[in-house]
Amino acid sequence: MNLEITVDDLKTQLASANPPLLLDVREPWEYDTAHIEGSTLMPMGDVPKRAFQELDEDKPILVLCHHGARSLNVTVWLRNQGFPYAQSVAGGIDAWSRAIDPHVPRY
Template structure:
């Protein structure tokens, strides 16, 4: 499984009955500005403390941040921790807003 997933591919998977779990690792203020409905909100600084309690290591997990750098870092950490089906959204919510849902504000 690739480490990154495009926003268009995630948009397609999001419509499936067994949609991946979306984990938003941005800070609360960022989430207030723009967000994707249904995401698990877990700021990057809380991932190590919360991941093993709140996420299924066997689930397909997609990680979101602003542009894709933080989510790729979290993806790498989760994979080292045994979460094998984790991907980062390339371009983050900024790409989502530009390519999938322009109603979501850019910041």
């Protein structure tokens, strides 16, 4: 399983009958500025203390940030902790705004 998926893949997966968890690892002010409906906010710094209580290692987790760097770091960490279905959204919410949904504000 690839470490990253495209925003086109994200759109397809979110529209499926059994969508994955979309984990937004940005800060609350970023989430308040722009987010994808249905995403779960868990700032990057909170992931180590919340992952084992709130995430299911047997289900797909798509990790999102602003441009894709934080989400890739979190994805690698999750994989190393036993979450094999974690994937980072390449380009982050900025790529989503540009390619998929221009109504999501860019910042």
